[in-house]
Amino acid sequence: MKPLKGLGRHVALSMGLGAFMGVLSSYLGIYLLYLAAYSFYPNLLPKEDNGILLPTTPELLVLALVAALVLLVTITMALRLAGRIVAPLASVAQAARRISEGDLTARAQADDDLPGEAALLVSDFNSMADRLEEIAHDVITWNAQIAHELRTPLTILRGRLLGMIDGVFSPDDAQLHRLLKQVEGLSRLVEDLRIVSLLDSGEMRLERIEVDLAREIAEFGELVEPGLVEAGFSLTISPAPGKAVLDMTRIRQALLALVDNAQRHANPCDLCVEASMHADTVEIRVVDQGPGLPDDFARDAFKLFAQGKQTEGGSRAGSGLGLSVVQAIAKAHGGSAFYGVDGQACFFALSVPRWAPPSLSAAAGAI
Known part of the structure; x- marks a missing residue:
């Protein structure tokens, strides 16, 4: 067994000292009890012939032997217990130190027979470390993806403008419209990023x-x-009559992202926008005829910059922000966005409260 330091040593010494004091206190208590009995009730117990009430040498030896055995057993058990208590704490401390130094792969180690609280501590710490590593990886991925999405339109703008300066392109209406299209793409990318960041910071105003x-x-x-x-x-609208309390500017923005997503990735078909009204919720679906999302991608479709494989019939790749914006708007309303399949049809849907919850109304008004 490794020598214990710090907390483990204190636990072992404290338990050993406590056990020794317990044995000594028990012996003294028994002696005092017999002394009282000898003094106040002499007929209950026979006195020694010499009248001496102090412990004899054999009694002291027995006391020392019992104390030593109890101390040995107690310290042995204390060392094992302290090791089980301190080992996960030391592992968590070491992993935390490595993470603070930049090693996000560090994890605390734990034996299978740890006490419940210690096992829970190690498990929670490792879950936190997993989340921290995932966030750090996402930040790197997001930065690279943002740079990639910005580079293409900026490169086109720079090339066209240089061409106009050099006389390669004439600054006619067609060229200016092409440049304007790239600027609009940049504006939409920036707005999508702004919406997602507003939700993450809890500052989206409805x-x-x-x-x-x-x-x-x-x-x-x-x-x-x-x-x-x-x-x-083609487009089919299936509206639901009734009133609802919504931020329609944001809802239209989400629906536009869903329609754009279908236009990019679905096969040409009759696209249907369906709205259904319930007592407390509103659900709006954008339904197409496939090909839909692969099963392994469907669960990640609403993550930031998530992009599936380009379908054969798809017109062009997107930035991977559209569905994230839809989810952000749905969550800001207190609802959610989801994907589903209904027979041959596929749909993306927003489900939001029909009436503004009081907590959300107060939060929106405080911003």
Whole structure:
């Protein structure tokens, strides 16, 4: 057994000293009890012939032997117990020190027979370390992805502008519209990042008002239908009559991201925007006819910068931010976004409270 230091040593010494004092106190207590009996009730116990009440040499030897045995057993048990208590604490401390030095792969080690609290401590620490490593990896991935998404339009803008300066391209309306398209793409990327960051920081502001959802969905359909028809899609609107308290600017933004996602990745089909009204919730679906998401990607589809494999019929790759924005807007409303399959059809949906919860209303007003 390794020599214990620090807390383990204190535990072992304290338990050993406590056991020795217990034996000594027990002997003294018994002696005092017999002394009282001899003094006040002499007829109960026979006196020694010499009248001496002090412990004899054999009695002292027995006392020393018993104390030594008890001390040996207690210290042995204390050392084992202290080792089981201190070992996971030392492992957690060592792993925490390595993480503070930048080694995010460090984990605390634990035996299978640890006490419940110690095992829970090690498990919680390792879960925290896993999360910390995942966040650090995500930050690196996000930075690389943001740089990649910004580089392409910036390169096009720089090339076109240099071409205009050198006289390679003439600054006509067609060229300016191409540049404007790249600028709009950059603006949308920045806005998507802003929305996701606002949700992460808890500062997304919603302007909830009572709206006629059927009318809002119909107006949204009129807005996106020309672009869908141009891409080979048709559009069907299935609105639900009724009132709801929503931030329709954000809801339209989420629906636009879902329609754009379908336009990028779904096969040309009749795209359906369905709204259903319940007593306490509103659900809006964007339904296409596939090919849908692979099973191994569906659970990660709403993560930041998540991108599946480009489908054969898909028109172009996106930034991987659209579905993250949809989820952020849904969560800001107190709801969620999800993906599902209904027969041959696939859909992305927002499910949000129909009426603003008091806590969310107060939070939005305080921002």
